[in-house]
Amino acid sequence: MLRWKRVEVSSGALLLWTALYYFDDQGLLPLCLLACIFHELGHYLAILALGGQVTLLRITCVGAEMRLSSRRKLGWLEQILAALAGPLVNLAVGLAAVRLWGPAGWCFGGINFALAAFNLLPAGCLDGGRAVGFLLLPILGREGADRILRILAGALAAGLLLGALLLLRAGSWNLTLWLLALWLLTESVWGGKKDLQSGRRYGKILRTQ
The missing domain is CATH 1.10.287 (Helix Hairpins)
Structure with missing residues (x-):
């Protein structure tokens, strides 16, 4: 496991990324990881804006988990806004990619749209x-x-x-x-x-x- 300040990356995640990189003939893995970064950044900034505090970001082979400080609890409405912030950022990034880059941005835009749609289930x-x-x-x-x-x-x-x-x-x-x-x-x-x-x-x- 790798740990840097408040970020943990499990060994399973590292092995998964290695395998995906090996089989990634189309070069989509960097774009997928970038979309994930935007997604988590949306959650993180929303939590900070709503008065919460992230104590740990843990990345595993099945996703990412943010742990919040019990000293700065968020109410139910703040929790809803924080939960929706990640998909909303992906939608905004996807729209920006398609609008600014045209056909060249469809791939990255589609990845962001898919990530947002999946997380909204x-x-x-x-x-x-x-x-x-x-x-x-x-x-x-x-x-x-x-x-x-x-x-x-x-x-x-x-x-x-x-x-x-x-x-x-x-x-x-x-x-x-x-x-x-x-x-x-x-x-x-x-x-x-x-x-x-x-x-x-x-x-x-x-x-x-």
Whole structure:
């Protein structure tokens, strides 16, 4: 594991980046990492602007996690704004790339759009799920909000599994859909619930395919 000040990079992340770099024939990995940097920067700046403090940024093979100081807690509305800041920055960067660079910026713009769209899915471990969870928190309480997030995560995972089965029936084996559905089930049911209850961290994942 590498650590520099408040940033940790796990050994798994380093191995994953090495493997992706080796198989990256189109040179998309640097663009994907740059989009991720913009995404995390959006969260970080929003948290600071809202009065919070990031104590640790941990990068693993399945995403990035920001841990917030318990001395500067954010309210439910601030949590929603902080969660949505990352995807909104990706949308803004994507639009700027397409507008300023034209066809040359479509690739980088598309990566940012895909990253924003994925993180806005209503799963508890993603930004969209965190926003929905904290929106429901003052209305339904923790248990009610967690229950809704589990239902949404289950429905989303079921949809991905159905898509994977249809592709398999058509003769195409898409490992990404199977892994993504499994990850959403495990992370959203257990990890997402922990995140919502603690209100201290943001879990995200980026899949390249």
